[in-house]
Structures are given as structure tokens and as C-alpha cells.
Amino acid sequence: QSVLTQPPSASGTPGQRVTFSCSGGSSNIGSSYVYWYQQLPGTAPKLVISDNNQRPSGVPDRFSGSKSGTSASLAISGLRSEDEAHYYCAAWDESLSGVVFGGGTKLTVL
Amino acid sequence: QVQLVESGGGVVQPGRSLRLSCAVSGFTFSDYAMHWLRQAPGKGLEYVAVISRDGNNKYYTDSVKGRFTISRDDSKNTQYLQMNNLRPEDTAVYFCARDLHWLPDYWGQGTLVTVSS
Numbered sequence: 001q002s003v004l005t006q007p008p009s010a011s012g013t014p015g016q017r018v019t020f021s022c023s024g025g026s027s028n029i030g031s032s033y034v035y036w037y038q039q040l041p042g043t044a045p046k047l048v049i050s051d052n053n054q055r056p057s058g059v060p061d062r063f064s065g066s067k068s069g070t071s072a073s074l075a076i077s078g079l080r081s082e083d084e085a086h087y088y089c090a091a092w093d094e095s096l097s098g099v100v101f102g103g104g105t106k107l108t109v110l
Numbered sequence: 111q112v113q114l115v116e117s118g119g120g121v122v123q124p125g126r127s128l129r130l131s132c133a134v135s136g137f138t139f140s141d142y143a144m145h146w147l148r149q150a151p152g153k154g155l156e157y158v159a160v161i162s163r164d165g166n167n168k169y170y171t172d173s174v175k176g177r178f179t180i181s182r183d184d185s186k187n188t189q190y191l192q193m194n195n196l197r198p199e200d201t202a203v204y205f206c207a208r209d210l211h212w213l214p215d216y217w218g219q220g221t222l223v224t225v226s227s
Contacts, residue, residue, distance in 0.1 A: 035214070037155070045205070047214070050213075092212040099157035
């Protein structure tokens with residue numbers, strides 16, 4: 001059971017906009033930055049959103065993030081087949097003194 | 111460019127020990143806290159441990175406290191994870207990662223640890 005809650009799956013067609021939700025609590029999302037990672041099959045996670053809504057260098061502007069209270073979301077616009085991957089949210093948890101993750105959302109591009 | 115390369119994984123019997131290494135390049139190692147994380151086969155991401163820039167603060171997930179030790183050697187641009195009394199549930203790909211605001215930003219490719227008799 002993950003500390004942060006994400007839906008297990010999402011889907012969309014090329015060109016569509018999809019959003020992923022991530023729900024937590026006051027000790028994690030409510031008091032920490034939220035980061036989002038993309039993990040393609042058989043590869044290491046890649047940071048796509050840092051500090052709630054910042055895109056690291058090289059990440060397309062089709063990716064955007066937001067945070068409100070104890071929830072966060074990731075949006076991908078102009079969906080492409082190469083976006084098919086697992087997406088994980090993460091935050092620092094003050095009570096646990098550690099990083100907590102969501103269980104991940106598997107994105108399927110139809 | 112930022113690079114992190116893990117090594118030291120393998121197959122080990124329950125109760126035995128293993129030490130993982132993570133050699134970094136492309137950034138000033140001593141300026142960053144560092145993480146170890148893991149991913150069991152077919153499962154999600156799990157935090158293991160983090161060490162502060164100066165090495166004085168170390169935090170562990172509950173399931174590894176007392177068994178795993180994170181450390182760093184700034185002269186070698188390398189961090190380590192000493193894993194003792196390994197259990198089958200420790201089987202996973204272990205990733206090292208650089209820290210940004212107490213969360214991982216750059217990740218290595220991982221090293222597989224299999225605990226099995």
C-alpha cells in the first residue's frame with residue numbers, strides 16, 4: 001500500500017490531453033514539493049516534473065504539473081506513442097523522514 | 111553530463127551481505143545529498159535511504175533500519191549501500207540517485223539484487 005495514491009491506469013489517443021492525479025496528506029504533499037517520474041519499460045525512472053511544476057531541461061512543454069493542498073496532478077498534452085510508460089509521483093514525508101511514492105499510473109496510448 | 115553507475119548486485123543467500131556502489135560523474139558530488147531506491151520485480155518504486163551532503167544525516171525506510179547502511183566517499187565520488195542480513199523481500203533493482211530538495215532527480219540504471227537460497 002503506497003503512501004501516495006495514484007490511479008493504476010490511464011489511456012488516451014494520440015493528440016489528446018491526459019491527466020494523472022496523486023493524492024497524499026499534510027505530512028507529504030501538503031508540506032513538500034511533488035516530483036513526477038516517467039519510467040519506460042526496462043529503464044530507470046526519468047524526472048519529468050520537479051518542484052511541483054518545473055520542467056527539467058529537455059522535457060517537452062507538453063508536460064505540466066500542478067499542486068493544490070494535499071493533491072497534485074501531471075498533465076500531458078498532444079499525447080504521443082512514446083509517452084506510453086508508468087508515471088510515479090513522489091514527495092518527501094516529514095513524519096516518515098523519507099521519500100514516499102505513489103503506486104504508479106500506467107499510461108496506454110491507444 | 112550527469113552519470114551515475116551502480117555496481118555490486120548479484121545473487122546472494124538469505125542472511126548474507128552485499129555492498130552496492132554508485133560512482134558518479136558530471137557534477138560536484140560533495141554538493142549533493144544522495145539516495146538509494148529500489149524496485150521489486152513488477153512492482154513500484156520504493157525509497158531505501160538518503161544521506162546528506164556532509165554525510166552526517168542518514169535516513170532509512172523502516173524495513174531496512176538496522177540492516178542497511180548508507181555511506182559516501184567524496185574523494186572517490188562514490189556512495190555505498192552496505193546490506194546485511196538480506197531477506198528474500200529485498201530482491202529488487204537498486205537505483206542510486208542524486209538529490210534535489212530531498213527528492214531524487216537523476217537516476218542510475220540500477221543493479222539487480224536477488225536474495226534466494
